[in-house]
Amino acid sequence: MNRESAVERAGGRALRREGGPGWLVPALLLGILVLSVLRFDLLETVLGIRPRGLLVSRIPLWELALQHLGLVAASSAVAVPLALALGIAAVRFSGSGLRALLVAAGSAAETFPSAAVLALAVPLAGFGFAPTFLALSLYGMLPVLHNTIAGLEGVPEAAVDAARGMGMKPRQVLARVQLPLALPVILAGVRTSVVINTAAATLGAAMGAGGLGLPIISGIRSFDTALILRGAIPSALLALFGDATLRRLEDRARRAAGGTSGGT
Amino acid sequence: MSVDWITLAGAAGGFLSAALLPFLSLRPNRILEGVPRGLLESLGPGAGIVLGALSAAGVLAVLRGRRPGLDAPGALLSGAGLAALLPLAGAAAGRLAGGSPVARVSAGSGLWLAAAGLGVALFSFTRRLPSRSPARIASLLAVPASAAAAGLAGLLDDLSLVRELAARGSTFAAELARHLTLAGGSAALGAGIGIPLGLAMYRRPRWRGAISVAVSAAQVVPTLSLLGLLIVPMAALGAAVPVLGRLGVRGVGWAPAFTVLSLYALLPIAGNTFAALGAVDPGILDAARGMGMSRRQVFLRVQAPLALPVILAGIRTAFTANMGNAILAALVGGGGLGTLVFLGLAQAAPDLILLGALSTAALALAADRVLALAFRGAVPRGIRTEDS
Numbered sequence: 001m002n003r004e005s006a007v008e009r010a011g012g013r014a015l016r017r018e019g020g021p022g023w024l025v026p027a028l029l030l031g032i033l034v035l036s037v038l039r040f041d042l043l044e045t046v047l048g049i050r051p052r053g054l055l056v057s058r059i060p061l062w063e064l065a066l067q068h069l070g071l072v073a074a075s076s077a078v079a080v081p082l083a084l085a086l087g088i089a090a091v092r093f094s095g096s097g098l099r100a101l102l103v104a105a106g107s108a109a110e111t112f113p114s115a116a117v118l119a120l121a122v123p124l125a126g127f128g129f130a131p132t133f134l135a136l137s138l139y140g141m142l143p144v145l146h147n148t149i150a151g152l153e154g155v156p157e158a159a160v161d162a163a164r165g166m167g168m169k170p171r172q173v174l175a176r177v178q179l180p181l182a183l184p185v186i187l188a189g190v191r192t193s194v195v196i197n198t199a200a201a202t203l204g205a206a207m208g209a210g211g212l213g214l215p216i217i218s219g220i221r222s223f224d225t226a227l228i229l230r231g232a233i234p235s236a237l238l239a240l241f242g243d244a245t246l247r248r249l250e251d252r253a254r255r256a257a258g259g260t261s262g263g264t
Numbered sequence: 265m266s267v268d269w270i271t272l273a274g275a276a277g278g279f280l281s282a283a284l285l286p287f288l289s290l291r292p293n294r295i296l297e298g299v300p301r302g303l304l305e306s307l308g309p310g311a312g313i314v315l316g317a318l319s320a321a322g323v324l325a326v327l328r329g330r331r332p333g334l335d336a337p338g339a340l341l342s343g344a345g346l347a348a349l350l351p352l353a354g355a356a357a358g359r360l361a362g363g364s365p366v367a368r369v370s371a372g373s374g375l376w377l378a379a380a381g382l383g384v385a386l387f388s389f390t391r392r393l394p395s396r397s398p399a400r401i402a403s404l405l406a407v408p409a410s411a412a413a414a415g416l417a418g419l420l421d422d423l424s425l426v427r428e429l430a431a432r433g434s435t436f437a438a439e440l441a442r443h444l445t446l447a448g449g450s451a452a453l454g455a456g457i458g459i460p461l462g463l464a465m466y467r468r469p470r471w472r473g474a475i476s477v478a479v480s481a482a483q484v485v486p487t488l489s490l491l492g493l494l495i496v497p498m499a500a501l502g503a504a505v506p507v508l509g510r511l512g513v514r515g516v517g518w519a520p521a522f523t524v525l526s527l528y529a530l531l532p533i534a535g536n537t538f539a540a541l542g543a544v545d546p547g548i549l550d551a552a553r554g555m556g557m558s559r560r561q562v563f564l565r566v567q568a569p570l571a572l573p574v575i576l577a578g579i580r581t582a583f584t585a586n587m588g589n590a591i592l593a594a595l596v597g598g599g600g601l602g603t604l605v606f607l608g609l610a611q612a613a614p615d616l617i618l619l620g621a622l623s624t625a626a627l628a629l630a631a632d633r634v635l636a637l638a639f640r641g642a643v644p645r646g647i648r649t650e651d652s
Contacts, residue, residue, distance in 0.1 A: 097270045097388050104387060111632045113588020116621040119605045123614035199486035206595070206609060216492045220516070220596055225496055232492030236485040243484045 023248055029241040036234045037065045043233070044226060051219070051227035059214070065234055068211035071129070071201045072194065072242075075136035079197075080190055083141035087148025087186075088174065102145060110142050114200045122207055132204035139200065140193040147189025151182030184254040191246035198239040202231070212238070268325040271338075271388040275322035278381015282314055286372035288356060293366045294428070294613055300372055306356045313352065314378055317345020321385035332392070336399035339389035343403030346382040347410035349375065354414055357422035368424035368615060425622070428615040436604070436619070442518075443600035443627070447590040450522050451583040454529025458582070459575065461530065462537025472538075479534050482527040487592050490527065494520040495596070521593035521600075528589060529582035536578025540571035576639040583635055587628040591620070601627070 036043065040061055044050055090099040117139050121131035155178050163177040179186075205213030212235035219227030286300030287307070303311045324338040357369035386403060393400040420426050429436060461479065465472045482490070499515030502508055513519040544567050552566040594602030601624045608616030 097268065097391070100391055101270055101384065101387060108629065111584055111588075111628050112625045113585075113591060113628055115591040115602070115605070116588060116625045116628075119591075119609065119617050119621040122609060122617055127612075195484050199488070202486045202488040203592075206606065213486075213488055216488055217595065219492065220495075223516075225515070228492040228495060232489040236489040236493065239484050239486055239489070240481065243480075 026241060026244040026248060029237060029244055033234060033237040033241050036237060037062050040230055040234070043229075047226075047229075049226040049229075051215075051230060052222070052224050059210075061215075061230060061234065064210060064212050064214055064231070065238070067209075068198075068201050068213075068235065068238065071132060071136065071204060071209060071211055072197045075133055075140050075197055075201075076190075076194055078137040079140035079193060080144050082137075083144035083189075083193075084148055084186070086141070087145050087152065090145075090149055091152040092170070092174070099149065103149065106142055106145050109139075110146070114139050114196060115203055118200060118203055118207060127208035129209050132201065132207050132209035136197045136200055136204075140197045143192035143196065144186070144189040147185050147192075148182070151185030151189075152178055154185060155181045181257050184250050184257055187246060187250040187253050191243060191250060194242045194246060195239055198235070198242055202235050205231075211235075266329045268328055268388060271325035271385045272322050274381045274384030274388070275318050275325060276381075278378045278384075279315060279318040279322065281377030281381070282311075282318065282374050285374035285377065287374040287378075288353065288360060289370050289372045290360050291368040291370070291424075292364070294368050294424070294615055295611070298368075298370070301360060303374060306360065307352055308356075310348075310352045310356070313348050314345065317341055317348070318378065318381055318385075321345070321382065321389075325385070325388075335389050335392045336397070339386060339393060339399050339403040342382050342385035342389060343406040346379060346386055347406040349379055349382070350411050351414040351419050354420040354423055357420075357424075361422050368427060369422060370424040370615065370618075424615045425619055428613075428619050432604070432616075432619075436623075439599060439601050439603050440623070443587075443590050443593075443602075443624070446518065446522060446525065446593055446598065446600055447586040447627075447631075448583070450525035450590075451529050451579070451586045453522075453526040454582050454586075455533050455579050457526070458530045458533030458578075459537050461534040462575075463541070465534065465538040466541040475534065479531045483531045487524055487528065487589055488595065490524045491520055491592065491596050494523055498523070516597045518593070518598045520596050521590070521598035525586045525589060525593075529586055532578040532581040532585070533575070534578075536581075537571070537575050540574030540578075541567060543574070544570045573639075576635075580632065580635040580639060584628050584632040587631045588624060591624050 038061075086102060090102045093099075114135075118132060118135045121135040125131035125134050159177055159181060160173055163173045168176065201209070201211050202213030202216065204211050205217045212231045215227050215231030216235070217231075219225065219229075219231065282303050287303040287305075288301045289298035290301055291298045303314065307314065321338060321342045324334050324341070328334040328338065353371060353375060360369050361367040386407075390400045390403055414420050415426075421430070458479075461475055465475050485493075495515040498513060498520045502513035502515070502519070505513075508519075548566060548570070549562055552562045557565065590600045591602035591605060593600045594606050601620045604616055604620030605624075608614070608618075608620060
């Protein structure tokens with residue numbers, strides 16, 4: 001909804017035009033992220049702090065980071081193709097009422113807080129990886145679905161007509177014209193989905209799914225600031241890295257689409 | 265016109281789930297494992313109403329290909345079926361609990377999916393009716409009306425969620441009030457800062473990139489991580505400024521939660537303000553200047569009113585998101601409905617989790633609807649759009 005607003009992109013574009021950072025920002029973020037996960041003790045030495053709790057010290061930070069990454073990757077691997085297929089079906093069979101149903105249900109579900117979805121998955125699927133994975137997969141579908149429909153419908157009618165006039169079959173029009181032109185908007189949806197899921201995965205720690213939220217939550221419970229930072233800094237970097245990387249991919253797709261495809 | 269496949273699929277799926285999956289679940293107390301109960305065991309003859317409504321919706325979905333006039337009976341039937349579910353489940357809960365004050369009867373997957381199937385049918389049938397047709401209004405009002413009537417008549421008292429609520433009445437009210445204050449107050453502060461930021465982005469192109477990156481980063485960083493990162497500066501602030509410290513600004517409590525939620529509200533509000541001001545047709549601004557208006561007049565009388573719907577939409581987005589995200593305040597001792605959720609998680613008490621999560625979600629949905637209606641009135645009739 002708000003995250004992929006045209007506005008924000010305008011801001012981003014303006015920034016890049018004035019000496020665009022390109023892939024430098026994602027690369028830098030990745031470097032700091034990896035460093036923070038492998039050698040967090042360096043930062044702790046600089047700040048002069050050390051976690052007191054023995055709770056998490058036994059699980060190395062890189063393992064928590066991998067759990068976190070795995071959770072986000074697995075749920076996105078389910079959510080993105082499923083939402084893409086649903087969105088394409090909704091636009092192709094728009095007369096069937098599927099589009100109306102998906103748009104209405106999707107926008108109501110986007111209002112639903114992600115934390116509530118996570119919490120509700122616990123009575124359904126128990127504690128651990130399963131409820132978090134289930135909630136993230138479902139919730140992560142919403143922005144992709146939303147943007148797939150908006151992106152496909154935002155493709156200029158003239159382009160579709162021209163393709164049909166060239167004798168393309170509906171399937172070819174979709175694959176060669178509509179999807180490439182809608183790609184920047186769809187990728188913006190994927191970015192929103194990944195960012196939301198990276199954030200929601202930190203909460204997964206409260207549901208027993210592990211991840212970088214674990215030190216944060218344990219730290220808050222035991223008033224251990226150093227422990228909190230161990231989770232908070234890498235998870236913030238992970239989210240920023242995911243966002244920056246997908247933004248670059250989006251820019252690339254936008255250039256490939258001729259920079260015309262706006263949409264929301 | 266052909267068969268309405270969506271409604272048919274919803275009705276058939278609902279029918280099969282209601283018939284085959286556990287309809288209600290009975291637990292001897294609030295923490296023990298549930299024993300599934302089928303549709304017939306749960307409702308007895310009432311099962312006929314549920315299955316009848318679902319099959320009627322399915323049949324009407326097939327027949328309506330030739331007679332679009334069937335949309336009205338379809339809407340009324342699926343509305344009635346959906347409206348009947350809650351009182352039927354409530355009455356069944358009373359029978360299954362068998363007078364035990366600690367037994368908990370909650371909805372099973374069969375009940376949820378039957379409701380979803382009827383909901384799909386209700387949505388599809390009413391969508392095709394004219395917006396003011398009596399059948400549409402009656403079928404859409406049937407569900408809230410029957411829920412309210414059943415609740416007032418005490419018919420729902422034996423459902424687990426209502427029992428949980430009854431057991432925590434006063435805590436619930438206090439946390440609800442706190443939740444509303446946190447979410448509403450932080451969104452208001454977010455608007456107070458976000459609108460000027462959006463204005464600055466519009467007026468000062470040099471600042472645009474920096475502001476945009478900062479407000480997006482505030483939303484990209486996970487809420488929980490931001491809460492964690494704020495603990496140290498908040499504690500320092502509370503200690504350095506005694507007045508704030510006395511107000512409760514500490515590393516934990518309401519202050520970090522309030523700050524995070526305000527930061528989170530900045531992007532939709534600042535972003536929409538910037539977009540809205542930039543989207544005003546330059547021709548209109550030229551015309552206003554041509555009429556002899558001053559810069560200030562052009563802004564206040566032309567540009568700002570034209571931009572208002574989009575700015576208000578941003579405030580609505582922020583407000584709705586904060587209603588939901590305020591759940592997290594409970595993790596740092598900031599109170600709110602999240603207190604119930606995390607207590608429920610700690611106690612492995614599903615009803616308590618459900619009570620906290622469902623009421624938060626209901627609040628978010630209600631905030632979205634109420635603000636949509638409220639802001640609609642605030643926008644000049646001539647420039648009303650569907651979304652505002």
